[in-house]
Amino acid sequence: MCLFCDIVEGKIPSTKVYENDKVLCFRDINPVAPTHVLVVPKKHFDNIIDVSSKEDGALYLDACAKAVSEVAKIEGLGTGFRVINNCGEDGGQTVMHLHFHVIGGVKLTEKMI
Numbered sequence: 001m002c003l004f005c006d007i008v009e010g011k012i013p014s015t016k017v018y019e020n021d022k023v024l025c026f027r028d029i030n031p032v033a034p035t036h037v038l039v040v041p042k043k044h045f046d047n048i049i050d051v052s053s054k055e056d057g058a059l060y061l062d063a064c065a066k067a068v069s070e071v072a073k074i075e076g077l078g079t080g081f082r083v084i085n086n087c088g089e090d091g092g093q094t095v096m097h098l099h100f101h102v103i104g105g106v107k108l109t110e111k112m113i
């Protein structure tokens, strides 16, 4: 049982921004900026460590990177945006299906690094 697998399979609704055969990109239910989109591989990987260890992981990572660019284009984030991946408990990951947050639409100021 995985929340994002259920969203990918359409069992739970989401607001789609972009989709292809490898990724689904949809709006975060609790946005922290005008644009807050989650880029999610359609195949389940727990996190960035897991995907890196799998034979087909590179295909999905490449698809995620390209999907980030598509989302930025669709959302008009030409002046910049932030991509965040939380990994594991100490990294603040709450949904254990690999995903990248694409955040923008406002000048982002809260920087840890």
Ligand code: AMP
Pocket (backbone or CB within 6 Å): 003, 012, 014, 027, 028, 029, 030, 031, 038, 085, 086, 092, 093, 094, 095, 096
């Ligand atoms: P993370 O904390 O990095 O694992 O991110 C998980 C994200 O999923 C959070 O920002 C949540 O707001 C978001 N989220 C949880 N449930 C849903 C949902 N049903 N639809 C869209 N986003 C969700």
Ligand code: ZN
Pocket (backbone or CB within 6 Å): 002, 003, 004, 005, 006, 043, 044, 045, 096, 097
């Ligand atoms: Zn999953």
